[in-house]
Amino acid sequence: MKTRIFVGFIVMMFVFVTPLSANGKVDIQKYFNDTANKVKATENAAEKREILNESFQNLSKALDKVENMGLVSSENRDVFDQFKNNLQEKQDELAGNNGYERIPDSQLNNFSNYVVQDMEQALSISLVALLLIIILVILLI
Amino acid sequence: MQNSHRQSTFHIYIACVGLMVFCSLLFSSCAQLPIQNYSQVLKENEHAPIYSIVCIVHGDNNYIYHDTTGNKLSADKETITQIIRVAQQNQNAEVFIFHQKPASNFLLFFPTKDGDFYYYRNGQLIANESYWRDQKESQLNPELELFNSYSADNKSEMKKIFLYFGHQIPEYGGEGYDESYPERTFTVSDLATGLINFLGDSAKIDMSILSTCYGGTPFTIDKLGALSKIIIASPENLHLSYFDLAPLEQLDEKLRIGNNISFAKNFAQNAFDKLTMNVQTSVSIAIYDVDSTKQYLNEIRMSYTNTLTNLKLQFQTFPSIVKQCDCAELPSYLLPQMNKGVTIFYRPARFGRLKNKQNHSGWECWKYDAKITNIR
Numbered sequence: 001m002k003t004r005i006f007v008g009f010i011v012m013m014f015v016f017v018t019p020l021s022a023n024g025k026v027d028i029q030k031y032f033n034d035t036a037n038k039v040k041a042t043e044n045a046a047e048k049r050e051i052l053n054e055s056f057q058n059l060s061k062a063l064d065k066v067e068n069m070g071l072v073s074s075e076n077r078d079v080f081d082q083f084k085n086n087l088q089e090k091q092d093e094l095a096g097n098n099g100y101e102r103i104p105d106s107q108l109n110n111f112s113n114y115v116v117q118d119m120e121q122a123l124s125i126s127l128v129a130l131l132l133i134i135i136l137v138i139l140l141i
Numbered sequence: 142m143q144n145s146h147r148q149s150t151f152h153i154y155i156a157c158v159g160l161m162v163f164c165s166l167l168f169s170s171c172a173q174l175p176i177q178n179y180s181q182v183l184k185e186n187e188h189a190p191i192y193s194i195v196c197i198v199h200g201d202n203n204y205i206y207h208d209t210t211g212n213k214l215s216a217d218k219e220t221i222t223q224i225i226r227v228a229q230q231n232q233n234a235e236v237f238i239f240h241q242k243p244a245s246n247f248l249l250f251f252p253t254k255d256g257d258f259y260y261y262r263n264g265q266l267i268a269n270e271s272y273w274r275d276q277k278e279s280q281l282n283p284e285l286e287l288f289n290s291y292s293a294d295n296k297s298e299m300k301k302i303f304l305y306f307g308h309q310i311p312e313y314g315g316e317g318y319d320e321s322y323p324e325r326t327f328t329v330s331d332l333a334t335g336l337i338n339f340l341g342d343s344a345k346i347d348m349s350i351l352s353t354c355y356g357g358t359p360f361t362i363d364k365l366g367a368l369s370k371i372i373i374a375s376p377e378n379l380h381l382s383y384f385d386l387a388p389l390e391q392l393d394e395k396l397r398i399g400n401n402i403s404f405a406k407n408f409a410q411n412a413f414d415k416l417t418m419n420v421q422t423s424v425s426i427a428i429y430d431v432d433s434t435k436q437y438l439n440e441i442r443m444s445y446t447n448t449l450t451n452l453k454l455q456f457q458t459f460p461s462i463v464k465q466c467d468c469a470e471l472p473s474y475l476l477p478q479m480n481k482g483v484t485i486f487y488r489p490a491r492f493g494r495l496k497n498k499q500n501h502s503g504w505e506c507w508k509y510d511a512k513i514t515n516i517r
Contacts, residue, residue: 033207040211093492103492113209114421114492120206121354121378121422 027136031059032119036112045105049094052112056091062135063087076131086122090115190262192234192392193292193299195339196224197284199307201243201255201319206381209419216381217242220306220352223386228261230390235293236261239284241274241307244321255321256283260291267291279327281335288339297342300396302350303369305332306383309354312361313453333364345370347401350408352383355465357427358505359445359474363438366431371405376467376485376505377425384412384426402430406484413486423490427503433482444473448507468504479504 035055039048063084066072072080089098094111096102103111123132200217207213221240228236238259247253254271261267268291272283293299311318315326340346349369351361357376365372373384388395388408396404409426416424452463468474483503489496 029205029207030213033211033213036207037211089493107491110421111492114490116207117380117420117422118490118493120381123203 028123028132029116029120031055031136032116036116039112040109045108048105048108048112052094052108052115053091056087056094059135060084060087060091066131066135071131071134080131083122086118090118188233188263189295189298190233190235190293191299192231192302192396193296194227194231194234194236194302194304194389195239195288196237196304197239197241197281197306198224199241199305199318201241201321202308203320204381208382214382216383217306220383220386224304225259225261227386227389228259228266229264231392232264233393234261234263235291235299237284237288237291239287241319243319258284258287260287262291262293275325276322277325278331279325279335280331281338285335285338292341299343300392300401301340301343301346302348302389303336303339303346304350304352304386306352310351310356310361312358313449329361329364333368336365336368340368347371348373348405350384351375352379354378355505357425357429357503358465359438359441359468360449362429362431362434363442366429366434366438370431371401372429372431373405373409374427374429375425376427376501376503377423377465380416380420380422380424382416382419384408385415387411402428409484409486413488417488421491423495424486424488425501425503426486427501428484429503430482430484435482437476437478437481440476440478441468441474445506452507463507463509465505466508467498467501468506469500469502471506471508474504474506 032055035051038051042048042051063080067080092098093100094103198217198220200215204216205213206216217240221238224236224238228234228238236259238257238261240257240259242255242257244255245253254273256272256274258268258270258272259266260269270287272287274283275281308318310332311328313328315328315331317323318327319325336346346369348371349365351365351372351374354375355361355377356372356374356379361374362372388404388411395407405428409428413424413426416426455463469479479502485501485503487501489498
């Protein structure tokens, strides 16, 4: 019993010491990176397009849910709108809407890399981690 | 029987506490000892260094990025590896490396040091210590203390290079730059104030390399230009893979023969080639020959200062109605002398609204974003 308590205590110490990786920014980055990996893994352009489109739509729905649930504070409103606007631009460019030329099939892999890199730059300076975690949770439900 | 049980529990408790204290001492003392006997190593390498490199790598925020094959990388750790290679390759340089890390606790309760320091001289590691960073205002005082402890005596004779890696350094405000210390402030002015003390008897740093987003603004170049002869910076967003440091590995071959400007061009061209090969977002690297840019900076200083003053007031309530853009897009900044002293390497983003923008002036300014304003 005493040995168990002692071992348990030691294990707990090291569990607590392990840095928590509940970082919303990192997880959203992973979301886009996984999408890009899937795009690059398939040869079929229509499938690539569908993967990208689905990824944007899922995130867009998650953003709407967060907004409808009243989770966006006035403090976060501007960066939230910017993020949403950025996502809409990507969707428009993929489909060739709103003044954009449709992304050619041959450029879909590069476009998926562009999305990862652009979002990494946007996330590094904008949305607060808590908001991103909420979005991610909704995405996963 | 009960007494014996209590006694045993007490012993386990004491043992656990003892173990925690031992571990905390063990871990907090890691990397605090100089690697070698400092004076002995210096005797063995008596030739004085001719280059002095000071490198600050900020790592206390989100510095995760993915390469094109999908590998997750940490920008600060990748940079530390690169700069250590630079330090090892240069037999005539002293290199100070400061890695500013996130705050962390050992065993929940024991704060560990949040900075790592490396000092290389003539290619050899002389010291490797952990240190405490500034907790509130940051003007690099702990870094300066370490610099003064180890720097060579012939400071004024050496060619000096300063490198900074991190996110965009704010032009005002500066709260939240560190994830671990949200109330700690760090601004361009703080960096400039801190750097003055690194100069010693020298009038100026020969070259400052600012590996951050939006480093090429009139305010930043004006502030740091007071301390540097040449500045290399990115006027727009800079991908977290940063500037490639390979040209710094052979300073004797590249810097001694050529002049500073030709070396800066070689450095920028190499960094540009590497970035454009791997990055789909825009790539912009500018070289500022500071003396030659003074006329333009003098002309626009008042206008830019007024914009910053207005932004300070508005940012508290409407942070995103302002955006950064090429100064050439704003009539009041589009002056004939704007290109004087600036060499720009630019490639637009391969996608997005600005993919057909062919040129960049090398200067980044602030503007109101009508689109965002309409959303509101």
